[in-house]
Amino acid sequence: MEKFFKNIVVFTVAATAAYILMMTMAGWLMPPASRKNLVYTYGGNGFENLRLIEAKDNKNIDILFIGSSRAYRSFDTRIFEDAGYNCFNLGSSNQTPVQSLAILEKHLPGMLPKTVVMEVNPDIFSNDGIESAIDLVSNAPSLPEMFAYSKCGINDIRIVNTLIFSMATKLAGMEERFARPVKGQKYITGGFVQTEEKPYDKSAGNDYHCDIKSRQLEALDKITRLMQRNNIRLWLVQSPVVPALYNSCGQNVYFDSLMTGKARYTNFNAQGKFTDTIHFSDGQHLNEEGVKNLCSWMLNILNQNPK
Amino acid sequence: MLFNSIDFAVFFPLVFVLYWFVFSGNLRVRNTFLLVVSYVFYGWWDPRYLVLLAISTLVDFSCGLAINLPKNERRRKAILFISLAANLCILGFFKYYNFFISGFQDAFRLMGHELSVSSLNLVLPVGISFYTFQTMSYTVDVYRRRIEPTSDLLAFGAYVSFFPQLVAGPIERAGNLLPQFFNQHNFDYTAAVNGCRQILWGFFKKLVIADNCGVLADAIFNQYDTQPGGTLLLGAFFFSFQIYGDFSGYSDIAIGTARLMGFELMKNFSFPYFSRDIAEFWRRWHISLSTWFRDYMYVPLGGNQGSEVKKTRNILLVFVISGFWHGANWTFILWGLANALLFLPLLVMKKNRIHLEVADAGKTLPGPGNLLRMCLNFLLVMLLWILFRSHTVGEAMTIYSRIFSASVFEGGAYYSQGQVIITLGLLGFFVATEWVGREGAYAIEKTFAAKHRSLRWTFYSLLIFLTGLYMHRGGSPFIYFQF
Numbered sequence: 001m002e003k004f005f006k007n008i009v010v011f012t013v014a015a016t017a018a019y020i021l022m023m024t025m026a027g028w029l030m031p032p033a034s035r036k037n038l039v040y041t042y043g044g045n046g047f048e049n050l051r052l053i054e055a056k057d058n059k060n061i062d063i064l065f066i067g068s069s070r071a072y073r074s075f076d077t078r079i080f081e082d083a084g085y086n087c088f089n090l091g092s093s094n095q096t097p098v099q100s101l102a103i104l105e106k107h108l109p110g111m112l113p114k115t116v117v118m119e120v121n122p123d124i125f126s127n128d129g130i131e132s133a134i135d136l137v138s139n140a141p142s143l144p145e146m147f148a149y150s151k152c153g154i155n156d157i158r159i160v161n162t163l164i165f166s167m168a169t170k171l172a173g174m175e176e177r178f179a180r181p182v183k184g185q186k187y188i189t190g191g192f193v194q195t196e197e198k199p200y201d202k203s204a205g206n207d208y209h210c211d212i213k214s215r216q217l218e219a220l221d222k223i224t225r226l227m228q229r230n231n232i233r234l235w236l237v238q239s240p241v242v243p244a245l246y247n248s249c250g251q252n253v254y255f256d257s258l259m260t261g262k263a264r265y266t267n268f269n270a271q272g273k274f275t276d277t278i279h280f281s282d283g284q285h286l287n288e289e290g291v292k293n294l295c296s297w298m299l300n301i302l303n304q305n306p307k
Numbered sequence: 308m309l310f311n312s313i314d315f316a317v318f319f320p321l322v323f324v325l326y327w328f329v330f331s332g333n334l335r336v337r338n339t340f341l342l343v344v345s346y347v348f349y350g351w352w353d354p355r356y357l358v359l360l361a362i363s364t365l366v367d368f369s370c371g372l373a374i375n376l377p378k379n380e381r382r383r384k385a386i387l388f389i390s391l392a393a394n395l396c397i398l399g400f401f402k403y404y405n406f407f408i409s410g411f412q413d414a415f416r417l418m419g420h421e422l423s424v425s426s427l428n429l430v431l432p433v434g435i436s437f438y439t440f441q442t443m444s445y446t447v448d449v450y451r452r453r454i455e456p457t458s459d460l461l462a463f464g465a466y467v468s469f470f471p472q473l474v475a476g477p478i479e480r481a482g483n484l485l486p487q488f489f490n491q492h493n494f495d496y497t498a499a500v501n502g503c504r505q506i507l508w509g510f511f512k513k514l515v516i517a518d519n520c521g522v523l524a525d526a527i528f529n530q531y532d533t534q535p536g537g538t539l540l541l542g543a544f545f546f547s548f549q550i551y552g553d554f555s556g557y558s559d560i561a562i563g564t565a566r567l568m569g570f571e572l573m574k575n576f577s578f579p580y581f582s583r584d585i586a587e588f589w590r591r592w593h594i595s596l597s598t599w600f601r602d603y604m605y606v607p608l609g610g611n612q613g614s615e616v617k618k619t620r621n622i623l624l625v626f627v628i629s630g631f632w633h634g635a636n637w638t639f640i641l642w643g644l645a646n647a648l649l650f651l652p653l654l655v656m657k658k659n660r661i662h663l664e665v666a667d668a669g670k671t672l673p674g675p676g677n678l679l680r681m682c683l684n685f686l687l688v689m690l691l692w693i694l695f696r697s698h699t700v701g702e703a704m705t706i707y708s709r710i711f712s713a714s715v716f717e718g719g720a721y722y723s724q725g726q727v728i729i730t731l732g733l734l735g736f737f738v739a740t741e742w743v744g745r746e747g748a749y750a751i752e753k754t755f756a757a758k759h760r761s762l763r764w765t766f767y768s769l770l771i772f773l774t775g776l777y778m779h780r781g782g783s784p785f786i787y788f789q790f
Contacts, residue, residue, distance in 0.1 A: 033725050
């Protein structure tokens with residue numbers, strides 16, 4: 001029995017080392033399409049690598065934006081800066097409340113925002129958060145941060161593999177070599193991502209789910225408690241999607257009532273002020289005109305009713 | 308509880324440590340522990356159905372003891388009948404009630420009457436077909452005086468509910484497994500390492516082969532009415548490996564898990580896709596069920612003795628009923644019938660036992676003759692799996708009509724999809740490993756056995772790596788749970 005346990009321990013150590021080595025080599029040598037459970041998104045859409053580095057230099061800000069691509073592509077920090085608000089956008093691709101919580105726990109002590117604006121919508125509350133965790137782990141600027149984002153309460157082999165590969169690639173200083181190319185997007189200092197102006201593409205951005213997960217609601221509860229403890233205002237904002245997509249969700253009323261019960265909440269879909277061809281670049285993302293309208297509207301609310 | 312779940316990853320190491328360090332000293336204590344953990348394992352899914360397991364256990368325990376008492380053959384037969392009736396009633400009610408009700412309703416409708424009996428919304432208890440067959444075999448063996456009945460309810464309860472094989476087999480015989488509950492087990496290093504190795508291979512089969520093939524097979528068959536024959540053939544190919552990897556993977560994990568606790572379960576699969584005819588296939592596929600039907604149905608019916616008509620009847624009955632065992636659907640009955648029709652010519656020509664040994668033993672590559680036989684036999688088996696996989700006979704017929712049409716040459720675009728290519732690559736590795744290891748109890752039993760440990764461990768690490776890189780996420784349940 002002693003020999004068995006000894007060999008199990010030795011094998012576990014050896015197999016773990018071999019797994020790390022093989023996974024790293026697979027990431028370096030195999031084409032991305034052929035490695036099913038190893039996804040590496042360094043430098044990809046959303047520019048999370050640049051944002052997480054820049055975030056460290058932003059202290060004592062007025063507004064911190066968090067949420068999915070609907071946050072970093074809707075809340076233009078330049079417009080808020082022009083209005084006198086010192087702000088930063090910490091959105092990331094498919095960021096769910098589980099990842100928002102991890103991001104806030106990491107960055108809140110340094111940034112000390114007065115207000116946190118969190119983009120919320122039924123689709124992101126229906127998401128398992130794996131894609132977002134992979135994005136954060138791939139783009140985190142340091143090994144402890146990678147590890148912290150990998151622990152977002154999700155048991156998924158892809159996150160483990162991404163963590164191994166990201167750490168190895170970081171240690172080897174080879175991130176840029178495996179960076180994902182970005183097309184049609186530009187990172188703006190302050191965390192906003194500006195998208196190349198194109199006519200509305202009705203075939204894109206239509207993957208919209210409406211099956212709210214309890215673990216995402218639990219994460220939101222933790223965020224509200226974290227805000228209360230730190231005496232930070234939390235504003236939950238549902239940024240607009242095209243009306244057809246919004247109306248396809250049968251849980252809008254339920255979602256609105258849930259959010260209203262958690263914190264200050266504004267649903268910018270509700271008044272039908274955004275139109276497909278005028279304000280959107282795809283089903284879920286605003287174009288430049290749409291961004292301007294939304295940010296102005298948000299500023300009006302902020303200025304009229306700061307609390 | 309699923310083998311491929313975090314729950315089991317916590318459950319089993321805990322059971323293993325407690326079993327060897329706390330409960331292995333005294334047989335009664337050990338069997339009580341095994342009974343409790345087996346009930347926990349089963350109840351994890353739905354504790355209400357533990358009652359059925361307990362009833363089945365108590366009925367056969369009591370009948371086993373009662374059969375041994377009277378010397379009057381008629382009374383012994385009556386007690387055997389009670390045991391069989393009780394088990395078959397439970398199985399019949401939960402598994403076949405709705406099938407027969409809808410059958411009767413259709414029959415009455417044909418005669419111009421309406422039968423006003425409604426079907427029930429029944430949940431099929433996991434593993435019911437497996438443990439009822441296991442307990443029935445005990446009573447029959449006691450009746451036949453092949454084994455002595457046990458008076459130890461704890462040991463018998465642990466035998467019926469033994470968690471590694473409770474929900475999807477192998478369907479054990481009392482003659483093999485029950486005595487092991489009366490033996491003191493000492494930890495055997497070689498057996499334990501062998502168990503670990505078989506578990507590793509079982510997980511690879513399930514998580515990498517079966518689940519990836521399953522995703523593709525589902526994607527194709529869920530749109531069977533719009534797919535060309537060539538794509539449907541590819542779907543059948545993937546389903547063949549899905550069901551093999553899924554079911555034999557479960558058996559490997561079950562046998563390995565039992566072995567880690569000092570128990571030896573019977574072999575359930577023996578490289579069936581390297582069979583050269585359908586008779587050999589059935590000696591190598593789901594061995595515990597095939598031999599169950601052989602011993603408790605085929606032989607009592609007369610087996611291969613008597614007239615050609617009688618032999619044909621016996622084969623037809625055994626195959627059709629074993630098909631029906633898989634599920635209450637005409638597709639399973641037809642699947643069994645089709646297998647019987649392929650088997651019968653071999654029996655009539657007395658060629659059903661010409662391939663008893665493993666193909667091309669000792670050789671690296673198969674000879675051209677055997678390769679051709681294996682490919683043709685695999686093609687036949689694969690085509691029959693379509694019946695097994697289909698939800699209705701109509702669905703199967705639509706698929707067959709497309710495969711046996713000119714559209715079998717269409718669907719090339721599907722073959723070049725990334726996921727298809729990756730899965731075909733993994734299947735290439737899998738089949739090669741199975742071929743190399745086909746003379747062992749399971750594929751990797753002797754892989755690099757004579758080489759240095761570092762080489763063996765590198766190979767096992769490669770399997771773990773491939774599992775991590777290609778396993779299907781989402782924890783899909785084992786197919787045979789539904790049976």
